[in-house]
Amino acid sequence: MYKVLLVDDEYMILAGLKVLVNWEEFGFEVVHTSRNAKDALTFLTEQEVDLLMTDITMPEMSGLEMIEIAQRVNQHFKTLILSGYQEFDYVRRSLTLGVKNYLVKPVDKEELKKCLRQIKEELDEEQAQARITQQYFKNSLIRWLKDELNEKEFFQLIEQHHLEEGHYYTALKITAPVEQMAEISAAFAGNSLLIEGFETENVLLVIFLGPRKDLFWQLYQLQKRVPFSKSVIVGETVSEWDNLYESYEKIQQLETLAHFYPDLMPEKVWSKQVTGTETPVSMLSFNKALMIGDRQTIIAAFAELFLQLRQGHYPPEYVRYVSFLIYSDIIRQYPQALVESSEEMVEKIRQATQIIEVEELLTRRLATIGKEKVRQQFAPQVEESLQKITKDYQTEWTLKMMGDQLHLNPVYFGQLFKKETGKSFLQYVNQLRVKKAQQLLLNSPQNINEISEALGYNNTNYFSKIFKKLNGLTPKEFREKYAQGYTPIESEELLE
Known part of the structure; x- marks a missing residue:
């Protein structure tokens, strides 16, 4: 049902309007009545309506003044004007405010029905168009995450939705109870792009626009208000829009880690980073090195990752976590490096007691690439x-x-x-x-x-x-x- 607010300073007129037509028959529900414009504005600050039906001449503030104020604060509704006057100036001014019709008191029942049918048709059409637009936007964001969006489509996206270029971009996936989703979405609405109901109703996919430290601080503050009972998975932070897929791919890797090897997943990685106890190790340079394909470049990028782990004095669970991601990146780029099952390799990483053991394991795996002529078989x-x-x-x-x-x-x-x-x-x-x-x-x-x-x-x-x-x-x-x-x-x- 579309929501209706009736406003008139005469009680009998309000009572008569409520029963003049069967509102539900036309798809409407009268959710509130107001005797003056101020009360109506107060109601509009708390709830949205689809149709405002108001008298023009009321004490303290006219109906037209009330409409102007409501529109200035981005209230969107259809409007029907009621008045005992028929002066042209009223009609002309109401038309500039987008008023759908001007009804003279006493209101003609058949004329009101005709107006309601017309307004419902417009609201239905707008709602359908909004669904199409929202679905198109959602699909565009998903294609962006999956590296299926070309440059032209990206610039169309930012133009259509008034976005800005030049951000840091981070994908994150939040799984939480459905009843928490509204508050979580609201917390990110100002500086992020949201895909609500990403896979199921209780999953929110966020594209955060801004530095990584700001994201972790926002998560930290949100966690204090809304304790997440399920999970938050944060991808890589990238500085170019067309590398966002790297951030999303990291989420998928971390999901695999959390699902199959939960003991390798450090607890609340992001909370440690926001409090300064850990600085995240970036995998981007290593990923680019794998694509470049030069052995010395890959070895150097790999050595740099382990240098960061040593110098940062990361705990064993974090070293194992990063090592799993390194291994996952290697076999994704070079499947022929998979000379044993993933379970075997993960078990070796899990059993390692020193960082040098894990480093040597992965060094040996890198050394196997190109040594065996292995080609995957596909459907x-x-x-x-x-x-x-x-x-x-x-x-x-x-x-x-x-x-x-x-x-x-x-x-x-x-x-x-x-x-x-x-x-x-x-x-x-x-x-x-x-x-x-x-x-x-x-x-x-x-x-x-x-x-x-x-x-x-x-x-x-x-x-x-x-x-x-x-x-x-x-x-x-x-x-x-x-x-x-x-x-x-x-x-x-x-x-x-």
Whole structure:
């Protein structure tokens, strides 16, 4: 039912309006009546209404003045004006305030019914459009998290929703009782983008816009008011919008850790960070190094992580936690490094009593990459798609194009591809093309424009952005840095 507020200084008129029509029959419910404008404004500060039906001439404040004040504080409602006067000035002014109609007292029953039908149609249409807009916004945010949003779509998103560029971005997932969700959502509404009901009704996905320390302070303050009885999982903090997927992927890794290996998950990691007892170790440089694929770069980034762990004097449980994330990143980028089951490796990490033991375990695992010619086996449809992508990597493949070629629904194929490979279809295509770009940058005399064209990119700037997004270096910087020495951790044969 749409909510109605009736305002008139005459009690008998208010009583008559309540029974003049069957409001419920038209989809409305009279939730309050007021004898003056001030009482009505007080009610409007506490509750929202969909329709305001008010007299014009009342003591102390007119109905039109009340409407203007309510609109200035962003109250949104349809309005019907009542008056015993028919002067044109009243009508003209009410129209400037968006009043739907002007009814002369005594109100004609049939005319009121006609107005209510018209207003309900408009409210229904607005509500349906709002649902479509909200769903589009939610879908856009989810695609952004999953690295399926291109640059044009991102700028459309920030323009349509009046967002700002240049933030730090952090994805976090909050699971809490449904009755706590409204307060938790309200706490983040001012500086975050929210996906409510992300998977189930009691899950909130937040994209926090701002420095990581501000996020942890906000969580700390919220925790004191609303003790989370379930969980908060915080992803990596990134400084570029197109790296947000790294933050979300970290959440997925941490969920796996929390679900299968709860003893490896440090308790309230974020609360320790906000109180200054622990500074988070960033995995971004290591992830970029894995994509670059140079053995020495990966070893250096790996050594830097363990140097931070030693210098920070982190407790054993945190070292094991970071070690699991390192291992997870290695096998996600280089599945052939999985020479044993994950359970075996995790058990070894769990049993380690010294940081040097864990470091040596992971060092040995890194050393196996490229030593064995291991190729994963996928479902036939995914296998066929990989062959097509590898053969025609110059093509700007999309899920729909591949789905059409395989005679599969694109949504189903996208889900199957992610399940089989651990990467979204677009991620896989971009990574393959960037790997080909690395080879050309190192082994051919072609300039960057020629390489971009050879790979099928229509825009060199776009190619450079994709390359830097994945490697942390521009094509020019990559060529200059590795021209004199690049040792691929993965053999060229495995890339074919």
